[in-house]
Amino acid sequence: MSRRPSRNRSRPSSGGSHTARQNQHSASGSRLAELSESGLYELAANQADALFLILDGVQDPHNLGACLRSADGAGVDAIITPKNKAAKITDTVRRIACGAASHVPVVAVGNLARCMSKLRDDHQIRIVGTSDQATIDLYDTKLTGPLAITLGAEENGMRRLTSEQCDELIRIPMSGKVECLNVSAATAVCLFEAVRQRRAN
Numbered sequence: 001m002s003r004r005p006s007r008n009r010s011r012p013s014s015g016g017s018h019t020a021r022q023n024q025h026s027a028s029g030s031r032l033a034e035l036s037e038s039g040l041y042e043l044a045a046n047q048a049d050a051l052f053l054i055l056d057g058v059q060d061p062h063n064l065g066a067c068l069r070s071a072d073g074a075g076v077d078a079i080i081t082p083k084n085k086a087a088k089i090t091d092t093v094r095r096i097a098c099g100a101a102s103h104v105p106v107v108a109v110g111n112l113a114r115c116m117s118k119l120r121d122d123h124q125i126r127i128v129g130t131s132d133q134a135t136i137d138l139y140d141t142k143l144t145g146p147l148a149i150t151l152g153a154e155e156n157g158m159r160r161l162t163s164e165q166c167d168e169l170i171r172i173p174m175s176g177k178v179e180c181l182n183v184s185a186a187t188a189v190c191l192f193e194a195v196r197q198r199r200a201n
Helices: 037-046 061-074 091-097 112-123 160-164 183-200
Strands: 051-056 078-082 106-109 126-130 147-152 168-171
Touching (some): 037 106, 037 112, 051 112, 061 078, 061 183, 106 112, 112 126, 112 147, 112 160
Parallel strands (some): 126 168
């Protein structure tokens, strides 16, 4: 269910052309959702059915913006990224996210592996990571309860230390010739499978 009011679509002119809908969220003046690392742990402690998205080194601002938009639609509580070698929230990210950057905080942490360990050990957050080498399909794993879904960078995927912090590694089954999805597309697939399972549960 959408949490934002629907917008009126532009009607075609008599000449057959139409005007593209303006992105009202491209301006840098709109409010940015913010959350500190300590606030993240507080949220994990108090949110009974927390859902986090961990992005290990996504560097393309278009991908981060698209991930933000999917995260907002799926009800993600926060996105977690490393402070270094990862895209920051820029005007491009905010424009691609279409307003999601005002609702879903992106928490940049100094040590991603340590953050994942703390979420799992101290707050009982189950961590599921995606890997092309995994043998368990996305649709065969449990994505309910307190959960963090982890995806890696555009070219190299998750780093070794990040992968080692995952409770389970899964893969998105691919039926065609292409081996894997773009990280933003994979994020949407994983998050909305989690949404489906949570609603059914």
